Amino acid sequence: MEAFDAVAKTSLLTSALRAQENLREDRLYxxxxxAHLATALGWDLFGQVADATRPSSTQPGSQVTSTFDxxxxxxxxxxEYLVKATVDQGGGPAQVVLAAAGMDTRAYRLAWPGPVNLYELDRPAVLAAKESALEVVSVSPGVTRRTLxxxxxxxxxxxxxxxxxxxPDEPSVWxxxxxxxxxTEQQARRVLDQVRKASAPGSLVAADIVSATAFTSPAMQPLLDAFDRWGCPWLFGHDEPEAFFAEHGIKAQAVQPGEEHADYGRWRDAVHPRDVPDVERVFLVHGRRT
Structure with missing residues (x-):
């Protein structure tokens, strides 16, 4: 994995997290x-995250970020969003774009409801490593998959x-x-502008984003320190994601884990109303390109 930069290596962490979830009897997917994609490096990063989010022995009851959940x-x-979005698109094959696809396996594991042209975008080294790993399991995608x-x-x-x-003249799902x-914020804005430029009105866009407050939260600091050590520090967050996406032509709504439709019985932390200040948050954002 020498060709992976620090951010690309977090795709291996995600694979390890998903592999661990797949072992649970109450798994969510x-x-x-x-497990074929995580590699030893992914499991090493997994262990470091586990250490960073372990409850404090010196501060019993301290809040712990629920990274795994x-x-x-x-x-x-x-x-669920992608499957429903492809149904809502209607017409011919749905267009789905996974930006920063990493080691994502949705092309193979989801029960897609109809024909889909799925585009995976990421660094060439990341996509090549995934292709090599998946060749071992001889699996075929359930969609027309194109990598870039x-x-x-x-x-x-x-x-x-x-x-x-x-x-670009037909609706798509991103x-x-x-x-x-x-x-950075400037880079995030440029990416969203590119998405808007590349998509037809009515296209659907989803993303996750953290709040700006998360960067100053003591509860988040051990996790932030871990990513910083790996050379891929978190650089950008926004406390009002709906407003941020609206600035880029996407009318969106944001939900916090633990709220309705984003809980699945697994969120252990408190869920604070949005008007409560100075709370670290993560958001699952989805919306429509205007």
């Missing part, structure tokens, strides 16, 4: 391929996406999962 909820939430090796912070990727068969907090 099925991902039989994640959050990842499970996020995966299930976006699984790009740097999402490069301004020319939308033209290359069209060359792969994507139709997922930006595990991306926005690793890049």
């Amino acid at each position: 099925e991902d039989p391929y994640a 959050y990842n499970a909820i996020r995966t299930r939430f976006f699984d 090796g790009v740097d999402l912070l490069d301004d020319d990727w939308s033209a290359r996406l069209r060359e792969r068969g994507y139709r 997922l930006l999962e595990g991306l926005l907090y690793y890049i």
